[in-house]
Amino acid sequence: MIISVASGKGGTGKTTIAVNLALSLQNVQFLDCDVEEPNAHIFLKPKIYGQKKAVIPVPEIDQAKCNYCGKCRxxxxxxxxxxxxxxxxxxxxxxxxxxLCHGCGACSQLCPFGAIREVDKEIGIIETGEKDSMWFVHGRLNVGEAMSPPVIRQVKQYINSSKTVIIDAPPGTSCPVIAAVKGSDFCVLVTEPTPFGLNDLILAVEVLRKMAIPFGVVINRADIGDAKVEDYCEKENIPILMKIPFKKEIAVSYSEGIPIVEKDPSYRDKFNNLYLNINGLKNEANSHHKR
Amino acid sequence: MTLAVNTVRTADVIERTVMIMKICITSEGKTLDSPVDPRFGRCRNFIFFDSETGNFEACENGNAQFQGGAGIQSGQLVASKGVKVVLTGNVGPNAHQVLSAAGISVFTGVSGTVKEAVEGYKNGKYKAAVVPSVGSKFGMPNK
Known part of the structure; x- marks a missing residue:
């Protein structure tokens, strides 16, 4: 099963949820797809043993064949x-x-004179490793590059479907998020009970509904703010999978780069419950489809 | 080999007053009394002015709304009109590259009305921009 952890708003706790969930389960593969600023490795501290260039195909013109017809443009x-x-x-x-190139290949495919070939341009790096028995992959977009989806897709090529795959997605609702959550069996949307949290949650919900990916919500810092996120979820019939309180011990542990389940093993049960919730909802969604 | 960029030759610039040519002015409106638009790639209109006949054509800039590549495609548009000179407020790096490749001289720091810009150009008031005057995304609406 592929579970992605996403959020409309940044800084709600995606990585916290993804990392602690992954550490609470067996037979896990962890993919950090927030390639613009990957940070799961800070908490998981995996041993990195593989490195590969991440590339995007960009056009190269054969001046001898080109007659400047302008089709490519x-x-x-x-x-x-x-x-x-x-x-x-x-x-x-x-x-x-x-x-500006997205590497779509239209120019090289449609050039009437065969004057364009695609050459790989390096835009980032993919690293693979291990944390105890957990498989770990993350991507890192080079500074100054704008196209993160190709790097995200190259991280996802490592998906091993015999494992429980946890994907830490980038924040927002644009192309990189789509690239990260695409193909997931379930998506966990992390939010906080604030007006910003709610606003961006609504945007993320619209995206996932369009993509037809089953999803549920985790409310982080659940005891601050107001009840509007819960009201919204109830009204929209969106399951709330877990609530995490606003607690100093969690913040301290985060600031030290230590996952909370390692500091306080009682959290393992809570994240196990989160997984059971997800699994139940995913099966429900599947049977719904079959009907 | 991906591309070859030709820089503007100074000779082109010096000859400007004697040559019969088409001048492009970025403009907020569609008349010669409109203010010059300080942006190139995302300007509202292009005015193509024929320095021999004094005739002009106003053309709305459909590239202005592009998320990316507005300067490149505006440069392309201007090049396709056979223009030799562009008068504008500012030009970004990508547009500058396209205009240079097309052998078009860009004069930045131009303000006032379109008419005043043309007069100023004829009197040698402006300097050709050898380098871009602003960075990428300068003309984006929210910047």
Whole structure:
């Protein structure tokens, strides 16, 4: 089963939930897909034994074959290509802006003259490792690069479906989040009982409903703020999987880089319950589908 | 080899007053009395002015709403119109690269009305921008 942990708002506790859930289960593979700022390794402290470049295919022009027809520019959905036609005074040129390129391949596929080939451009790194018996993979986008989805997809190529896969997703509701949660059997949305938490939770719920991924909510720092998140979940028939209190011991443990289940093993039961909740809901969603 | 960028030759600039040419001015409106738009890639309109006949054509900038690549595609548009000179407030790095490749001189720091910009240009008031005057995303609505 693939469980992703996401949230509309940043800083609600995705990594805390993902890490502690992973440590409370057996036969787990952990993927940190927040490749713009991966931090699960700070808590899990895995032994890294493998490294691989993360790449994006970008176009390269064969000047000998190109006649500056402009087809590549026309089909580029990301406006990453400019074609300056040849004139009496000078040769034409094709300008590629790799930072805008999403690596979709349209230009190379549709060039009428076969003048474009794709070359891999390094945009990040994938690291694999182990924490006790837990398998660990994370990706890291290079500083200055903008396209994180290709790195996220390359992290996800390591998914081993014989294991319980926990995906720590990036925050928000845009492309990187879609890339991270896509293909999950269940998604845990972490939120907090504040107006910001609620606003961004609603956005995330809309995304998951569109993607048809079953989901439930974890309310972190559940005893601060107001009851509007709970009211919303009740109204929308969204299961609340777990509530975590606003406690100093949790914050202290976090600040030391120690998962709370390692400091206070009684939390293991709570995260085990979270898993049982998820499993039940996932099975329910499946039988719903079959009907 | 991905691309070759040709820099603007100074000779092109010096010859500007004697050449018959098309000038592009970024503009907030569609007349010669409109204020110059200080952005290139995300300007509201392009005005293409024929320095010989004094005729002009106003063209709404459909690239202004792009999430990314507005400067590149605006540079492309201007190049396709056979323009030799661009008068604007600022130009970003990507647009500058496209305009340079097309052999177009960009004059930045231009303000006032479109008419005043053309006059100022004819009188040699502006300097060609050898480098971009602003960074990426300068013209984005919320910046």
């Amino acid at each position: 026309e089909v580029c959905a990301y406006h990453a290509i400019a074609v300056v036609p040849a004139s009496v005074e000078k040769k034409g040129s094709v300008l590629i802006f790799p930072h």
